[in-house]
Amino acid sequence: MLFRPLRQTSALLAAAALTMMTISACGSGDAVEAGSAGKELEGAKFVIGSKDFTENIMLGNLAVHLLKAHGAEIVDKTNLGGTVPNRKALESRSIDMYWEYSGTGWIEFLKNTKPIQDPAAQFKATAEADLAKNKIQWVGPTPLNNTYALAIRSEKAAELGVKTVSDVANLAKTKPAEATLCIETEFSTRDDGLPGLSKAYGMNLPKDNVKLLDTGVVYTETDKGQTCNFGEVFTTDGRIAALGLTVLEDDKKFFPIYNAAMTMRQETYQKYPALEKILQPLIAKLDDKTMQQLNARVDVNGEEPSTIAADWLGKQGLLGAGGS
Template structure:
């Protein structure tokens, strides 16, 4: 199964968010889904089957990484003795979010930056990743959402460049990109998706924050999925908007530059649980905290590549990795 890759950072605000969430949940929402039938047993987590007798629903957004993470939660719940309903791959961020808030689903992986800006309505990110997670955790209690410990997996924005081009320019940071744009006007051409091109927390804000000299004629707008291949061609865009956990970064042999001024929000993945579910089954933290501690950006790149590059099924990718890591075992 090849899953179309989307980032987790689409912005929907105010009344539009409410309308979209209501429409999504009333339209397709959580009507679909299937029981997880995998024969898995505890490995390093789930010993004693602390969720035996529980009936839990897992969900996710509809891009590869989040589906993989949702499958991991479901498989760990299953190994811990629960009956699990798989309702991952919901359309967009809002529908999955509302499913957790309303208790139509019990658990998923969410991103701190998405929650802080998109759901909670804050204009500016908190620079320190730990402080941002804490602020999100505290603010979301009133929405019946409990946040568990975050991972270092950070699905944030970066700029990608082909290794062939970077052998010439040796760009390591966004400040390096800014310096090149001033030293050699016209050298920095950039591929971005349409939304990123117009958002204050996208290209305009990045250009302003770093003092980049990138005229409109040097900006090429295109679908997100095309950017990676365009950047990989030495005669196309010099740099392009990429997500740091995307598997195509490695498969297309791209370098990424660091956000040295920390302009972009941190999008650390962390499990979110409907609060009444967490109150009933506090053992969930002990099941998922070790998983989040193990996950990181590099692992996400590798797992995402198995789906987006190799065309593997996200469920099988998640299961194979959990077994390899010893979290669960085949029954």
């Protein structure tokens, strides 16, 4: 994916604002006090960035609290912006690390046009090529795969008998009035969005059947079923479960794999080898279900990402005694 789409909902904006309030509370860009899970990183100072949508902000906050607890001095630059600003900040040494996705690295940074469908192979190819060409180290991958999908409210899925994207393509031929789709603007033009999806599945939707909406509105309108029956969603979004939506199987495996991983410059990785050992226990726990739950606490419950991160890490035993 070239850019991770922005979660342009009121819940996200509130979460982002709260995140910035947290940064301001310790002084914008000021270091966060170290904790006590261990002293492997004592004397180290890291600037941690993140993209500006819920999941990446959440991941960034998890890293902030985890590395702080292991003795590092942290400058919190989460919610920095989109894919390009974070990558440029990493390369220019304005930040030391941020979470990126394997599909994004493969397509955007390495300029490949065809994704690799096997997750392990996709990550390996991305990590090896980025290290060789750009001296960027990938630490991961997490099990979570934050990719695109089509979803529908569950009762309507049962009524129409749809379980796969191929079923939607068939519906467009047999019952075109039912094949209505809500998507965001970016998805309407991307190769890994509607144009590519339509080509891969032979899905010809009438122009009037496709409605362009903000991301958050896509979820609510898909749930209502008035503007559209189907909606473009992200598989780790907590609103899927909260709204009782059914995610359709991408039976032709069109959408790329987007496993998250921590990216940093090779020199940082080599200077602080303890980072691998510290990050891997966190990485191993971040599967789709866990990330959906963490994202839902922001987008559905309105909780603040930094608070969620500290709470969750503590319950997982990753902060050690006294860590926060």
